[in-house]
Amino acid sequence: MDKKDLIKGISPKLKLIRVEKGYTQQRMADILGISKKTLVQIEKERNEASWTTIVAVCALFQDSEVLKNTLGEDPFEVIETVAHDxxxxxxxxxxxxxxxxxxxxxxxxxxxxxxxxxxxxxxxxxxxxxxxxxxxxxxxxxxxxxxxxxx
Incomplete structure (x- = not known):
């Protein structure tokens, strides 16, 4: 697994994570430090999230059941392992x-x-x-x- 694999695996799940946490698109965009327009493009699968956004998602939402079902019990451990090899x-x-x-x-x-x-x-x-x-x-x-x- 590498950065590209994580981006491809997590980008399509951003909407599920946002809904799981009960956030509006604007609130989620604010939390991740991206524009609402960018988030909408990611959620509609027109664009993929950046590596920085994926890291932020895994750090800020590591208790997400969506992430745990994608990466296992500690999503941030996966991110950290990929980032540092x-x-x-x-x-x-x-x-x-x-x-x-x-x-x-x-x-x-x-x-x-x-x-x-x-x-x-x-x-x-x-x-x-x-x-x-x-x-x-x-x-x-x-x-x-x-x-x-x-x-």
């Missing part, structure tokens, strides 16, 4: 992957999981804290071995 630092506690994740491999205190929707990989520890995210399976497996060898 990977996330290589400990981050907040997750829900442990009970809904949106399948276990790929386990080594010691760490579990490699793959998101069933976005297909990105992450490594969490036994306390469900995320340590690493990437779209590259070989990089995730390398990091899993590295993390396991440090404990």
């Amino acid at each position: 990977q996330i290589d630092r400990p981050r907040g506690m997750t829900m442990g992957g009970k809904v949106w994740w399948t276990e790929v491999e386990r080594k010691g205190a760490y579990t490699l999981q793959q998101n069933i929707l976005s297909k990105h990989y992450r490594i969490i520890d036994d306390s469900n804290y995320r340590w690493y995210s990437t779209f590259e399976e070989d990089e995730a497996e390398r990091k899993l071995i590295e993390l396991d060898s440090t404990k």
Whole structure:
């Protein structure tokens, strides 16, 4: 998954997200920092949202059921992983992957999981804290071995 994939996947859902939140087009446009005309063009699928708008949507509406059904439990994690190519630092506690994740491999205190929707990989520890995210399976497996060898 890359920026273009996210733009193509989320742009057509802006209206659903707006309706889910109960916003008018003007209010949604104001929140996203775009003109109402631009939002209307995106909602009518005449234009796609910009990368900046997609990032704003995922950051500001990360609790949206529409986004979660598109990207998984943490839409902003997907955006962050795409933007940085990977996330290589400990981050907040997750829900442990009970809904949106399948276990790929386990080594010691760490579990490699793959998101069933976005297909990105992450490594969490036994306390469900995320340590690493990437779209590259070989990089995730390398990091899993590295993390396991440090404990």
